[in-house]
Amino acid sequence: MRRPLSDAGVALLVQAAMTMPFVIPRAPELEPATWTAYGVSSLGVLPLVWRQRAPVAVLLAVLAATAGYGLTVDGPGQPLPYAGLVAVYTVAALSTPVKRLATGVLVLVAVPVGVWFNTRSARELGFSLIVFVAAYAFGRLTDARRRATLVEAERAAARERARIARETHDILSHAVSLMLVQAEAGPVAVRTAPEKAEAAFEAIAATGRDAMTQLRHLLGVLRNQEEPTGDPGDEPGDDPRAPQPGVDDLPALLDRVRAGGPRVRYETAGDPRPLPAATGTTVFRIVQEALTNTVRHAGAREATVRIGYGPTEVRVRVTDDGRGARPAAPTTGHGLTGIRERAAAHGGTATAGPGPDGRGFAVDVLLPLPVEVPR
Template identity: 40%
Template sequence: MEEQRAGNCGGPPWARGGPPRLRHWEARRKATGVPWLSTVALTVFVLVGTAFSARNQPDREPIDALARLLMVVGPAFLLLRNRWPVVCVFGVCATVLVYFAGGYPYGPLFFVVAVGAFAAITSGHRRAAWWAVGGLWVGHLLVAHWLYRYLPPRGDDAAPWGQELVIAAWVVAILAASELVRVRREVWARERVERAAAEKRRADEERLRIARELHDVLAHSISVINVQAGVGLALLDTNPEQARTALTTIKAASKEALGEVRQVLDTLRAPGEAPRAPAPGLDRLPELVEQAASAGLSVEVETEGERAALPPGTDLAAFRIVQEALTNVVRHSGSRTARVRIAYAPGRVVLRIDDVGPATGSDAGGSGNGLVGMRERAAALGGTIEAGPRPDGGFRVLADLPVQPKETM
């Protein structure tokens, strides 16, 4: 009752799905899977069309009660074409063969066979449809050329072979058209699956990208906050001014981290809109050096080659790689000095971040996925990452990223 009241309230009839009787038929068809309307329409067409065609076939048996019954039973099998297409096509073909054997006039009963075969083939029962229609054609050959002596109408002659060629062409056309529709439906279904898989893959890649961005932003900023919080706690009583400086650094780092996190999450809230701030790149390297200095790390930056403008993806990856490498120095190294070397070459940019060491051996927090994230970023661009101990101690990260410089800066 609730659904009925909801469906009948508000809006004109065409906005509510049409007249109540039509909505009732449509709801019944969807609930049962039985095509009532089309089957009734086809039955009426067969009865009326056969009555008209019988006027031009005086040599055939007149339409009687049995003929009308067969013209109703044949289309009635079409009610099963959605749930049991094999039963439908064999029942239709058997009924039509009995009709022909009775010597009744030719008419639109052929369309019933076409609909049954189409339903069977498009639902995947190709072999059953071919056997049923082929059996009907062979049965018609037997009736028209060998059994006509024993079947009505009396005094009938064998059918001309040219007629059989027309019927054979008609059968092949029906089956070929049905096969074409079946193939097209399979192609469409496969394309839908591929589109859904591609959309899911893009969604997974976007989630991975966002997770990587959040990891890089939070890992660096929280590492700085962790170090400065330790300094503040150690100097809170003995050197309040330096502790105040550490707290100021914590406030600045957390503010910047919140801003970058908000920028990343804005892409989730408003997909398709441009980000409010440009993605970070190597032009923000001085800010990164300043943040590292606030954590007590001295960073020496060296640039080789003629600096070129990098594509946004490469620029972001380069910045994040340097950021992650410096974060690891802050977390795990006993050294307070790191060296960053950026070498520009035709078609590539090479980043080298050196930590003179030694490692502290302490756990400074983090997920341990920093190097994995750097390698994924480089691999996504077709580049490489090498990370490991240096021969003279310490640790080195070496990234080689392919790039097509757009213009010289």
């Protein structure tokens, strides 16, 4: 509906401009403008209503109506060929290269012929060619700008898809890894220490609820929701509009890992302070993914998470005392790839390899901070 309305608006503007010579008194030696002349001139404007749906056909109709006006009636002239300029602009902006080429040839023929039947002056010929070339050039610029906008929109969509894929991977990989470890330990605990089995099952349920909460939030972002889902199974606080996790949420994350995995120490260095929301979420996801790898692959008894605050950067270091990287693929995997992508998105760096003294595994990420960080 928007296209017909915009085309009709353009046609009305052109009609208003072409009406001016009819309402301005003519010189005494000239015949007064007639309604017939005004009606014939309007025939050259009417096709503009369909200019975006059939650009070339509209241009041909405008040229034919303009020629008919000059040959059949003695009406006032126009300062500019408004309808023709709009039609040429539209062809240049919307048509295929072949149609644009044909239009260019047509204009180069039609303009000199029109000048010949009108004033036969070189001045009018030069002026007409300049304005039509300008209309064509503006049409091409519009097309180039539109294409650039579409390309940027596609790139933005690709970046958003990659971000959502990383978020989904981190959420599910972390939750499933913890739940598997706790579930495998459950049967042993049932036989030897029933109270530990109960704690393991509670940890499984808590991990699943947390994963569902984060997935609901992610789906809410995808749907661009204005209200919570309202599903019967929603937990209190399961609001898709809730902020993404940040550094303040790390203690709860570490508690979930401790419940069924290795011991985890949490350390800070420097001057701890609030981080920008995007940076805080990245820190959380990096720690989450690094600990997920520790739980799934390292067989570690202890891990250490260290957040270092510098004047212009924040450093995240996660180490464990496990078996370390496999020689065949020391630093590969979707998780480590996601960590590197998250760091690169902030202009930072990420490295992964053997831990201190060659034991265990270490993930080290450096994220630069904006110049002004809220304190």
